[in-house]
Amino acid sequence: MFKAIVDNVKGLYSLLVGLHITxxxxxxPFPIWLKLKKPExxxxxxxxxxxxxxxxxxxxxxFRGPVELIPAENDPTKSKCVSCMMCVKACxxxxxxxxxxxxxxxxxxxxxxxxxxxxxxxCVEVCPASALRFSHDIYWVAxxxxxxxxxxxxxxxxxxxx
Amino acid sequence: xxxxxxxxxxxxxxxxxxxxxxxxxxxxxxFEKGRISHDSMIxxxxxxxxxxxxxxxxxxxxHGEYVLRAEPILGYLHRMHDKMGQVKTPWQFLPxxxxxxxxxxxxxNWAYVGAxxxxxxxxxPERAEYLRVIACELNRIASHVMWWGAFVLDLGGVTPILxxxxxxxxxxxxxxxxxxSRLTMNYMRFGGVCADINDRFIKMAREFIPRMRERLxxxxxxxxxNVILARRITGIGPFDPDLCYRYGVTGPCLRGAGVAxxxxxxxxxxxxxxxxxxxxxxxxxxxxxxxxxxxxxxxESLKILxxxxxxLPDGPIMAPKAPKATWKLxxxxxxxxxxxxxxxxxxxxxxxxxxxxxxVKLRAxxxxxxxxxxxxxxxxxxxxxxxxxxxLDLVIPEIDR
Amino acid sequence: xxxxxxxxxxxxxxLSVLKLVVALVxxxxxxxxxxxxxxxxxxxxxxxxQRRPGxxxxxxxGILQTVADxxxxxxxQILIPGNSDRFLFLLAPVLSMFPMFLMFLVIPYGPxxxxxxxxxxxxxxxxxxxxxxxAVIAGGWxxxxxxxxIGAARAVSQSVAYEIPLILAILALAFQHGSLDxxxxxxxxxxxxxxxxIFTQPLAFLIFVITCFGETNRAPFDLPEGESxxxxxxxxxxxxxxxxLFFMAEYTSMMLVSFLAAVLFLGGSNAPxxxxxxxxxxxxxxxxxxxxxxxxxxxxxxxxxxxxxxxxINWKWLLPLGLLNLWVTALVMKVVxx
Numbered sequence: 001m002f003k004a005i006v007d008n009v010k011g012l013y014s015l016l017v018g019l020h021i022t023x024x025x026x027x028x029p030f031p032i033w034l035k036l037k038k039p040e041x042x043x044x045x046x047x048x049x050x051x052x053x054x055x056x057x058x059x060x061x062x063f064r065g066p067v068e069l070i071p072a073e074n075d076p077t078k079s080k081c082v083s084c085m086m087c088v089k090a091c092x093x094x095x096x097x098x099x100x101x102x103x104x105x106x107x108x109x110x111x112x113x114x115x116x117x118x119x120x121x122x123c124v125e126v127c128p129a130s131a132l133r134f135s136h137d138i139y140w141v142a143x144x145x146x147x148x149x150x151x152x153x154x155x156x157x158x159x160x161x162x
Numbered sequence: 163x164x165x166x167x168x169x170x171x172x173x174x175x176x177x178x179x180x181x182x183x184x185x186x187x188x189x190x191x192x193f194e195k196g197r198i199s200h201d202s203m204i205x206x207x208x209x210x211x212x213x214x215x216x217x218x219x220x221x222x223x224x225h226g227e228y229v230l231r232a233e234p235i236l237g238y239l240h241r242m243h244d245k246m247g248q249v250k251t252p253w254q255f256l257p258x259x260x261x262x263x264x265x266x267x268x269x270x271n272w273a274y275v276g277a278x279x280x281x282x283x284x285x286x287p288e289r290a291e292y293l294r295v296i297a298c299e300l301n302r303i304a305s306h307v308m309w310w311g312a313f314v315l316d317l318g319g320v321t322p323i324l325x326x327x328x329x330x331x332x333x334x335x336x337x338x339x340x341x342x343s344r345l346t347m348n349y350m351r352f353g354g355v356c357a358d359i360n361d362r363f364i365k366m367a368r369e370f371i372p373r374m375r376e377r378l379x380x381x382x383x384x385x386x387x388n389v390i391l392a393r394r395i396t397g398i399g400p401f402d403p404d405l406c407y408r409y410g411v412t413g414p415c416l417r418g419a420g421v422a423x424x425x426x427x428x429x430x431x432x433x434x435x436x437x438x439x440x441x442x443x444x445x446x447x448x449x450x451x452x453x454x455x456x457x458x459x460x461x462e463s464l465k466i467l468x469x470x471x472x473x474l475p476d477g478p479i480m481a482p483k484a485p486k487a488t489w490k491l492x493x494x495x496x497x498x499x500x501x502x503x504x505x506x507x508x509x510x511x512x513x514x515x516x517x518x519x520x521x522v523k524l525r526a527x528x529x530x531x532x533x534x535x536x537x538x539x540x541x542x543x544x545x546x547x548x549x550x551x552x553x554l555d556l557v558i559p560e561i562d563r
Numbered sequence: 564x565x566x567x568x569x570x571x572x573x574x575x576x577x578l579s580v581l582k583l584v585v586a587l588v589x590x591x592x593x594x595x596x597x598x599x600x601x602x603x604x605x606x607x608x609x610x611x612x613q614r615r616p617g618x619x620x621x622x623x624x625g626i627l628q629t630v631a632d633x634x635x636x637x638x639x640q641i642l643i644p645g646n647s648d649r650f651l652f653l654l655a656p657v658l659s660m661f662p663m664f665l666m667f668l669v670i671p672y673g674p675x676x677x678x679x680x681x682x683x684x685x686x687x688x689x690x691x692x693x694x695x696x697x698a699v700i701a702g703g704w705x706x707x708x709x710x711x712x713i714g715a716a717r718a719v720s721q722s723v724a725y726e727i728p729l730i731l732a733i734l735a736l737a738f739q740h741g742s743l744d745x746x747x748x749x750x751x752x753x754x755x756x757x758x759x760x761i762f763t764q765p766l767a768f769l770i771f772v773i774t775c776f777g778e779t780n781r782a783p784f785d786l787p788e789g790e791s792x793x794x795x796x797x798x799x800x801x802x803x804x805x806x807x808l809f810f811m812a813e814y815t816s817m818m819l820v821s822f823l824a825a826v827l828f829l830g831g832s833n834a835p836x837x838x839x840x841x842x843x844x845x846x847x848x849x850x851x852x853x854x855x856x857x858x859x860x861x862x863x864x865x866x867x868x869x870x871x872x873x874x875x876i877n878w879k880w881l882l883p884l885g886l887l888n889l890w891v892t893a894l895v896m897k898v899v900x901x
Binding site for chain 3: 203205211212213224226227314315316317318319320321324325328384385388390391393394543544545546548
């Protein structure tokens, strides 16, 4: 009986400890609460408020977004692709379409269907010409399924001209 | 005997046969046949239920609030990963392993990569082995921390899961540096890993270790010490070692029952034999034991992480003879098991010299752990049954594969 | 009120009826305003505890979020599940909200500001508090849903278990001050801060706080809702305004127990320190708000108790403690009184 009472009093104390922890997280440490100190990385709030705040670029460098073609050194509107079809064969989700051009090795159509892509990176790794890479675009959205089919050559030409 | 094996699953009784049979499906009807008590209530927990962690469905017969019997029903998330492994080449199947268990994808990566390496006899460079350990342990911490939050959520506490996400975000930031993704990671390659770690990663990991220890103290104060939680889970769902052996339970559930079995120690793979770490064993075999095992495993993972960062050698991260995409798997069989966050992950690979393996068998720990639920939940209160379910740490994509 | 109307009429009956109507209208407005503010407060507190900003987008600091939600709930269809008891199903939300208006009539908001002066105000509140349980049972039963049924069954035993310790705790106060009139209890705590009942009856306050959570079905005693077990409990099948009324009833009963806590234990309209412009009514409101914030804070901190534990807490701990407290109070009153 006595032990049960002691246990229950201890239990009530443990509830107070819990309340203290959540209360401290809600208000933040005193200096921040009284606005004496500037909060570090948004403390007590930790989330990123997307349209107003964005992720720092250094966090995005390693992010693997939809694949894109690497521009050639001499002409940024052209790709380094040699139409060897290695990526098309290796892709586990069959999301790449490459059509070889009429003259030379350069492709005339290069699309990646992002509705199918699982971002596994096999295409990037098998490419013998190192013509592919991951983009770091995490904000890309599309309204229609057709918009998710990326024409990478057109994108490259557009980016190269700018 | 109606021969329950040969019941046509596509046959549903029509209104004129028996009006009562219109409700429910094949499983409900079969479950109803075994009714224990005439005034019991058969209730469907799931496939859409807040505490079944996805699309698990549990049929339960309740007498008041007591569970007379319960039966998990699977198949709502079946994606045929085993079959996909037989159709695709190993290179193409590798990203799938990250999708099997979304909370600990790197262990599944490792299991598949390890099986292929064992079959083909590929030597992995030392640095790559260490990187694998670092990534795998980080991911294990993320998985356990996530479980901690979800388990308290099952018991009705909403806030801890959001605190758990803080730690998970830190780990995801780190793993994103090396794997490029934040959820279904695909880090390993046959013969090595895909990316080396950089100074930023090491700095973040060094900062993370003391921070995680501090946060663990907070977790214990907020949740473990809380009298409501302690009384909710102490003594609930005792698993005997015998029961665990019968169902093939592994991982923290088995260690919670008092058996110090850890694949990292029992069948050392990679460089795990070079680290000093303890295997936490539950003092009581109830849910509280399993809870404490997981929390202490986070500490052990931090220890391993610390040692791995200290010992990290220089060198290449890919084997010189790493297979290319067009590579053919040699004939033969190989089995490779790793310790995942939920238990022993095993992959059995049989090759016949073709492009894709002849047979791939994935051993998911969650499947064995869940099979015990029917027996463990008998006679418990509904709330306790859900606490036991939560303490098993289920990830449904892994169970259904 | 009376003094304003005295030049026009001196009919006492007419005056009291007029006063009652004005009070009821004011209470309805208060309850609606309370729900709007409380939903916002609950989300903001939850957000801060969980290190999020909480509602943020609708209006400055998200203050219009509740209005947007109300419009959404008003626009939603009320789905009635098949084979359910239509009449009870629609009656239950109304039943949960209806008795609330009566209970707010007798609460002394200020030293003299109260809707209805009755000398058995406390008894009236305790009597009508049981109606809340009735509404939950009706809703759970009429829904034709097994989860709702379990939730309703839980609500019955929970409300039976909690009312007795609650009454015992309050009865000790009635012993001490010799009245069931809330205004008398309010005035009895005048003077210094240690005249407040929280300091003279700490055990009764502890019992009262615990039973408050059970009485209002709030976490950690939100078993009739039991989200992770019963997917919403008694209001699983409700949508639109049916759900909104249950929701409002929850916040209203929260406000009721907070007012009770303020008036019975925290000194009511008596000021702990003299601050100009903040007089009686404001102090009651401040204390009520503080207690409600405490209830929200508790909800976002603790896990839920199990059902048998909840009954054990009541019958094995709170009931004996309440009886002990009552006995000691009676003894002390006998000794001191003579």
